[in-house]
Amino acid sequence: MDMERDHLIVLLVILVTLLMEINSQSATTVAVPSTSLAFGSNATSNNANTSFLPTTTEPFILVQDPTQTPLDAQANIPENIDLAVCVCDLTQDVCDVNCCCDENCSPSDRVVFLSCDDEYLTKETNTDLCSYDIRVYGNNNVMLKAVKNSYIFCISNDRNPSRKYYASVAVARNQSEFESYLASSQSNRFSYQYKPTVLEPTNETNYYKRGQFLITLSNNRVSTLDIPTSVAATSSCVKMNPAKFLISEEDSCTRNLVAPLEVVCTTSADLNSEKLRQNLQNVKVKMRPGSNTNLAVNVSVVDVDVKGDTQFPTYSPQLGLCIGIVKEVAYTVTHEAGVIMGVEANIVITDLPGTLTAVEQKYSVQYVEAGDSSIPYRRSGNPGYLVGEPVIAGKRVGDYIRLNGDRQQYLSMVVASADGDCLTDSLNRQSIVFGEGFRSGCTLRLTKDNLGDQCSNQFGDQCSSLNAYVIQSLLGPSRALDTTEPIYIAMFGNSLPSKVGDWIELEIVSNEISEQTVGVSLHLDIIYVNVGSLANPQAMIVAAKLYLEPISMSFSCVGPYCHRQNIDKTQNFEVVSSVAFIDNSLPAEAAIAEKPVAKSKLKADFFKPYYVASSSSQFFLSHVILCFIFISYLIG
Amino acid sequence: MVLRSYGLASQTEVQRLWWLSLLPYQIVLYLNGFYTLFYTICELLMFIYKGETLPYAPSSLGVEIVILLLTSFVEILRLFFGKKGNLTERPLLVGVSLGLSLPAVLGNVFLLIWQTYLLRAELILIIVQLSFIGVEMLLGFIAIILFSRATPY
Numbered sequence: 116m117d118m119e120r121d122h123l124i125v126l127l128v129i130l131v132t133l134l135m136e137i138n139s140q141s142a143t144t145v146a147v148p149s150t151s152l153a154f155g156s157n158a159t160s161n162n163a164n165t166s167f168l169p170t171t172t173e174p175f176i177l178v179q180d181p182t183q184t185p186l187d188a189q190a191n192i193p194e195n196i197d198l199a200v201c202v203c204d205l206t207q208d209v210c211d212v213n214c215c216c217d218e219n220c221s222p223s224d225r226v227v228f229l230s231c232d233d234e235y236l237t238k239e240t241n242t243d244l245c246s247y248d249i250r251v252y253g254n255n256n257v258m259l260k261a262v263k264n265s266y267i268f269c270i271s272n273d274r275n276p277s278r279k280y281y282a283s284v285a286v287a288r289n290q291s292e293f294e295s296y297l298a299s300s301q302s303n304r305f306s307y308q309y310k311p312t313v314l315e316p317t318n319e320t321n322y323y324k325r326g327q328f329l330i331t332l333s334n335n336r337v338s339t340l341d342i343p344t345s346v347a348a349t350s351s352c353v354k355m356n357p358a359k360f361l362i363s364e365e366d367s368c369t370r371n372l373v374a375p376l377e378v379v380c381t382t383s384a385d386l387n388s389e390k391l392r393q394n395l396q397n398v399k400v401k402m403r404p405g406s407n408t409n410l411a412v413n414v415s416v417v418d419v420d421v422k423g424d425t426q427f428p429t430y431s432p433q434l435g436l437c438i439g440i441v442k443e444v445a446y447t448v449t450h451e452a453g454v455i456m457g458v459e460a461n462i463v464i465t466d467l468p469g470t471l472t473a474v475e476q477k478y479s480v481q482y483v484e485a486g487d488s489s490i491p492y493r494r495s496g497n498p499g500y501l502v503g504e505p506v507i508a509g510k511r512v513g514d515y516i517r518l519n520g521d522r523q524q525y526l527s528m529v530v531a532s533a534d535g536d537c538l539t540d541s542l543n544r545q546s547i548v549f550g551e552g553f554r555s556g557c558t559l560r561l562t563k564d565n566l567g568d569q570c571s572n573q574f575g576d577q578c579s580s581l582n583a584y585v586i587q588s589l590l591g592p593s594r595a596l597d598t599t600e601p602i603y604i605a606m607f608g609n610s611l612p613s614k615v616g617d618w619i620e621l622e623i624v625s626n627e628i629s630e631q632t633v634g635v636s637l638h639l640d641i642i643y644v645n646v647g648s649l650a651n652p653q654a655m656i657v658a659a660k661l662y663l664e665p666i667s668m669s670f671s672c673v674g675p676y677c678h679r680q681n682i683d684k685t686q687n688f689e690v691v692s693s694v695a696f697i698d699n700s701l702p703a704e705a706a707i708a709e710k711p712v713a714k715s716k717l718k719a720d721f722f723k724p725y726y727v728a729s730s731s732s733q734f735f736l737s738h739v740i741l742c743f744i745f746i747s748y749l750i751g
Numbered sequence: 752m753v754l755r756s757y758g759l760a761s762q763t764e765v766q767r768l769w770w771l772s773l774l775p776y777q778i779v780l781y782l783n784g785f786y787t788l789f790y791t792i793c794e795l796l797m798f799i800y801k802g803e804t805l806p807y808a809p810s811s812l813g814v815e816i817v818i819l820l821l822t823s824f825v826e827i828l829r830l831f832f833g834k835k836g837n838l839t840e841r842p843l844l845v846g847v848s849l850g851l852s853l854p855a856v857l858g859n860v861f862l863l864i865w866q867t868y869l870l871r872a873e874l875i876l877i878i879v880q881l882s883f884i885g886v887e888m889l890l891g892f893i894a895i896i897l898f899s900r901a902t903p904y
Contacts, residue, residue, distance in 0.1 A: 268872055272866075274865070274866070274869075275867045
């Protein structure tokens, strides 16, 4: 019995000690004593401040001590410290209003404080610990208050306090440190880098490939041959467009001037043809991307309609013109098997009125194979017409079709200028290209002079020559659509001029053009069909018809128009021309499949006891009825 | 003193007049078995909580969990040997149990002092566990002394 009692006593002791342990533990968690610290106004409390918050003074010392360099200051940032001790103290050596932690504030200053701004600007960091100090703002003072956290999962022992603080980093003082920072940064950046991959020639690139930038040396600097282009929104010239090998480009862009042309006529580097010529003569183009053999640019200045002497450019006040302005720069690159054999630059200059503030320029680059001066005949499709390629048309001369040398002028229509006038010269006419219907109207301004002698002598007469003039305007001065000779249109894009059978005659429907009527409307219908495979349809022109619609109109001789003195008075006639492409392809025939038939897979004797293929259906039916009666009996 | 006999016991056992096994030791060991299960499950749940809410240095969370599991394993062995040693009155087995107390204490002290974040709930759990171990060590010593004195050399 003594032994058992002893055991019981020992057990009791154990339980009591256990309970005491738990009680002491809970006592520590429950007790929340709070202490407060006042600091701010006098010298002793300042000391208390620094002693209780030893780290808070360091940033201030760093800022205020002029002997310390910023480099030292960066190195001395203490780790795992909340530096935001007094973020509202913004004015040095002066008390900030409502900033209770500002040491410069005297008690008399604090009297006027309405509240403490500090609490809005600093946040407590250690709230997940079981016990921590918080800053308490009251009585226009900052106090530290110990807080016990009653949360059961609060952190009792924190051996990783750095989790709440930024890692202290060193200042990057050289390029490699900068790069390492850049590499480790998580944020996305816009790439501003221009990657000059082509500008670094290697030995491997002995030949220019299609699309590769032409590499130039200007004043021993590796660069590219820039072809200015227009920006879509503003159409002003942008220089960053290197010439790309075997990619011909042509673009017009606008140079917006800082002052009227008469002021910047000679100074603008973009407009001054002489400066441009000198610049281009300094440019050398690398024959191969990797080689050191360079070619000088062959510069020639072409003047189209320049009035004045050879001293370009100048501003002529009496003419009001800026003479010798760069209108067009055309580069022609001669190449052979990926090696550049020569570069020519044609600078076309012109005269422009001095009042302009914007000049339109045209830049182009084209690539020509060396030793091949003849322009090859270019098809409009092989065999079917391609959309956007000119419709081939010509006149029949004997056993072959004679084509215009300029493929854009096979068939063309008159278009309007910006002010609505008909552009009757051949260069400005709109080429008729396959698949692109269009309609254009324009105004013909006619004087009596335009109508020739026959008409000018007979005032008031209705002139037949007016009709001829209008038709000529519509059909073009080159008379590609001359109605006097039959016009042949190629059925296919690759029709040979020597095979006349491949060409169809353009049917011209003109109502009676009498002396009272003038054909002011021209309409061309081109009917095509797709032939060949559905996957690769080939367009073939099967019919073309030209309508000339005459209306009754006259050169009116009313009032002042009838006077000889007013012979240059103009009258306006509106003319319309249009082209339509009509797809008359025969659709593929729809083949409808047969309806599927359900095929019985059951054996003939599947319903053996009730229904045998050879037996009569009545026998089977009787069994079904019997079954039905039986089932209804069961249910009923 | 109650003298009991049971037929299956050996001749020498039957002649003994009393048993030396300590009942308090056995009770504490028995209760500690349940507590260890509770402690291990709670600790694992709290590691999950800490791993979700707090940042850890690489691999430190894994190391701490492994140490907890090892401690629990040692604890099971320690309790097993303690129980068997107490029932069979063999000082060697109780000694093994006492020897295993050292790594068990070490593991608990690690979790108490050296783990990255110690939650208050963990603190309570570990203190209780350490108290169990302390009491069992005390009783284990008493048991060894009693068993050794009774063992004929």
